[in-house]
Amino acid sequence: MSASDKVRQFARAEWGQMAYDVRDRLWARGLRAIPLTLWSCVGILCLQLVQHAQGPSDWVDRLGGIYCTLPWWKALLRTPLSLFIPDPTLPIWGLVIQVVVVFGIAETTLGARRTLAIALYTTLAGTTFARYSYWVGPDGFLGLPVAELIGRDTGPSAAVVALGVYVACRYHAWWTAAAVAMSMVIEVLALANLAGYEHLTAIIAVLLLFAVETWWARRRRRTDSSGDGPSGAGGDDHADLVR
Numbered sequence: 001m002s003a004s005d006k007v008r009q010f011a012r013a014e015w016g017q018m019a020y021d022v023r024d025r026l027w028a029r030g031l032r033a034i035p036l037t038l039w040s041c042v043g044i045l046c047l048q049l050v051q052h053a054q055g056p057s058d059w060v061d062r063l064g065g066i067y068c069t070l071p072w073w074k075a076l077l078r079t080p081l082s083l084f085i086p087d088p089t090l091p092i093w094g095l096v097i098q099v100v101v102v103f104g105i106a107e108t109t110l111g112a113r114r115t116l117a118i119a120l121y122t123t124l125a126g127t128t129f130a131r132y133s134y135w136v137g138p139d140g141f142l143g144l145p146v147a148e149l150i151g152r153d154t155g156p157s158a159a160v161v162a163l164g165v166y167v168a169c170r171y172h173a174w175w176t177a178a179a180v181a182m183s184m185v186i187e188v189l190a191l192a193n194l195a196g197y198e199h200l201t202a203i204i205a206v207l208l209l210f211a212v213e214t215w216w217a218r219r220r221r222r223t224d225s226s227g228d229g230p231s232g233a234g235g236d237d238h239a240d241l242v243r
Contacts, residue, residue: 066152085154130198
């Protein structure tokens with residue numbers, strides 16, 4: 001077997017089923033299959049324009065700016081909008097491409113509601129780490145310098161990383177999931193900053209979620225096969241979770 005054949009075989013085993021599912025969904029519904037992805041991109045572009053304007057930029061920060069010194073209730077209220085506020089110092093088009101690819105794949109395979117729920121969940125996980133690091137101080141375990149923590153903490157990067165790992169795990173694309181996780185570890189080892197730690201926190205959070213869902217689906221399947229539960233419910237859950 002030639003090297004190209006091995007590469008094709010690996011790609012088919014790793015991403016084949018996911019690619020088929022994404023293609024079929026897009027073929028059947030077109031852009032209607034990814035409304036969350038499209039509106040997310042529109043929101044990111046609009047918020048980028050607004051936060052660079054002289055007058056309204058303060059409103060972006062007031063409505064969606066997350067800081068580790070904010071009260072929890074205020075941070076929770078701001079989280080949905082903060083997910084789509086880009087870092088004004090980073091190139092916007094690279095971020096939009098990431099959202100189109102990762103959110104698009106997630107939305108066509110998981111659905112819009114689950115995609116958004118996981119994005120918010122992992123974003124909150126990253127916010128929680130920032131608060132922990134600020135609380136323990138620079139000398140504590142995984143503590144970062146205060147200068148790293150007091151800036152605005154917004155954007156979809158942690159959600160993008162976590163969704164990529166979650167979808168890879170659902171399709172048993174273990175090499176892909178491991179590669180994404182390892183790249184985040186290398187990022188932290190090379191440059192220990194808040195963004196890198198939040199990405200790792202988001203990955204850990206989504207792996208815990210996947211592990212719990214997998215355990216629950218298998219438990220339901222065992223219960224149903226023993227005749228103690230509703231017929232067929234566990235099998236459907238398992239098929240939906242682990243392909």
